[in-house]
Amino acid sequence: MINERKQFGHREGDTVEGKGHKDGIHTEVERMSRFIAARKIDAITSEVTIVKQKQLFAVFPQEARKSTALDNGRETHLHYQLRIELAMDTYHADPYSSWQRGTNEHGNWHLRYYFPKGTDFSLVSEKELQDSVWEINNRPRKILGYMTAQEKFNQLLEEARGCD
Numbered sequence: 001m002i003n004e005r006k007q008f009g010h011r012e013g014d015t016v017e018g019k020g021h022k023d024g025i026h027t028e029v030e031r032m033s034r035f036i037a038a039r040k041i042d043a044i045t046s047e048v049t050i051v052k053q054k055q056l057f058a059v060f061p062q063e064a065r066k067s068t069a070l071d072n073g074r075e076t077h078l079h080y081q082l083r084i085e086l087a088m089d090t091y092h093a094d095p096y097s098s099w100q101r102g103t104n105e106h107g108n109w110h111l112r113y114y115f116p117k118g119t120d121f122s123l124v125s126e127k128e129l130q131d132s133v134w135e136i137n138n139r140p141r142k143i144l145g146y147m148t149a150q151e152k153f154n155q156l157l158e159e160a161r162g163c164d
Contacts, residue, residue: 008032008156009066012104013053015075016111017044018121025121025129026052026075028068029107034144035153036107038133040126041075049075050082057086063160064153069093069101110136 010031017024026049027038037060039052057065067089070076079090093101114132115124137149144152 007066008160009062009064011065011068012101013068013070013076014101014104014108015041015044015049015071015073016108016115018115019118020120023121025111025115026056027104027108027111028053028056029104030064030153030156031103033149033152033156034103034107034141035149036110036133036136038111038129040121040124040129042122044073044075046075046078050078053079053082054085057082057088061157061161062087064157067091069104071101107136 008030011028012031013026013028015024015026021044023040023042024044025038026041027036029036037056039056041048041052053068057068065086065088068079068082069091070079070093072092076092079092082088082090111132115121115129137153140146140148147155
């Protein structure tokens with residue numbers, strides 16, 4: 001069901017690393033709507049990343065945060081806290097299989113327009129990041145029938161809640 005994109009609320013997560021692999025951005029993309037959520041991380045560690053993941057997911061209702069599929073990076077080994085604290089399922093892609101999280105990789109590609117490889121994220125504010133994410137989420141996309149990711153996310157959330 002998750003692989004077929006037939007159920008809203010399943011996500012793919014990753015870390016976009018900055019200059020020197022010291023800091024970066026944790027991204028989560030909802031698979032059906034392509035809606036991107038992101039937070040800056042000051043260090044590529046599991047302790048820092050899990051705090052940002054919890055902050056990121058806490059703003060979404062349960063219908064919009066059923067699961068996340070992560071890569072096998074050193075920053076994701078505390079993923080079980082998402083299961084315990086937010087009742088989310090967590091999965092990991094196979095090693096060296098970024099194609100298993102292709103929606104997230106494509107979302108990160110969009111972010112790289114704003115923050116190319118080698119970006120020193122210590123010089124990027126959280127507001128700058130959120131402004132960029134807002135622009136991406138509010139750009140019409142052919143794959144969504146020219147809806148924006150924000151519009152599609154809102155539509156799918158309403159349907160999941162039975163408000164349609």
